[in-house]
Amino acid sequence: MRVIAGSCRSLPLKTPKSLDTRPTTDRIKETLFNILMPDVPGAIFIDLFAGSGGIGIEALSRGAKKAYFIEQNAEAASCITENIKFTKMTDVATLLKADVFTGLYSIHEKSADLIFADPPYQEGYEERLLQTLSQMPYVTEDTKIIVEADIHKDFSFAEDYGFEVTREKCYKTNKHVFLMKK
Numbered sequence: 001m002r003v004i005a006g007s008c009r010s011l012p013l014k015t016p017k018s019l020d021t022r023p024t025t026d027r028i029k030e031t032l033f034n035i036l037m038p039d040v041p042g043a044i045f046i047d048l049f050a051g052s053g054g055i056g057i058e059a060l061s062r063g064a065k066k067a068y069f070i071e072q073n074a075e076a077a078s079c080i081t082e083n084i085k086f087t088k089m090t091d092v093a094t095l096l097k098a099d100v101f102t103g104l105y106s107i108h109e110k111s112a113d114l115i116f117a118d119p120p121y122q123e124g125y126e127e128r129l130l131q132t133l134s135q136m137p138y139v140t141e142d143t144k145i146i147v148e149a150d151i152h153k154d155f156s157f158a159e160d161y162g163f164e165v166t167r168e169k170c171y172k173t174n175k176h177v178f179l180m181k182k
Contacts, residue, residue, distance in 0.1 A: 013083045015052045016076045043113035053080035070096045070103035112138045118148040134161040145179040
């Protein structure tokens with residue numbers, strides 16, 4: 001895995017050896033950032049279920065002002081720490097070693113611009129995640145939320161928490177679901 005573009009372009013990133021994480025492929029990451037590119041420079045970016053931190057580091061490399069990484073797995077958190085140091089992003093990156101639903105309460109920004117979540121598939125975290133995000137003061141009408149999910153995951157529950165699906169980008173086995181507050 002590597003950084004696709006920006007100030008850290010082509011730098012290799014470490015990934016956890018365990019099978020608990022699924023690093024986003026370079027092709028899918030590039031497609032995602034082609035969609036997000038107008039919103040990344042100067043953004044406050046939050047990477048949930050961060051794994052190796054590859055998505056948040058990509059955002060920083062492309063000009064995000066600050067990135068938060070929330071990851072509870074010790075091996076994955078260690079990879080994030082190493083990747084942040086290796087890319088020299090320590091001054092603009094904050095790792096919260098916590099369960100996502102606890103870690104979200106540790107962020108005290110006025111607003112977040114982009115929130116990316118890649119929860120384990122088939123675990124049902126997506127609904128609880130949107131419920132929690134609906135209570136966060138930094139999630140505003142301008143915040144874009146992107147959830148990576150199994151291609152068959154239905155997001156009709158999003159309306160129950162005040163969000164609407166604005167776009168879906170489908171791949172072979174998964175998809176990115178883009179949401180905003182209604």
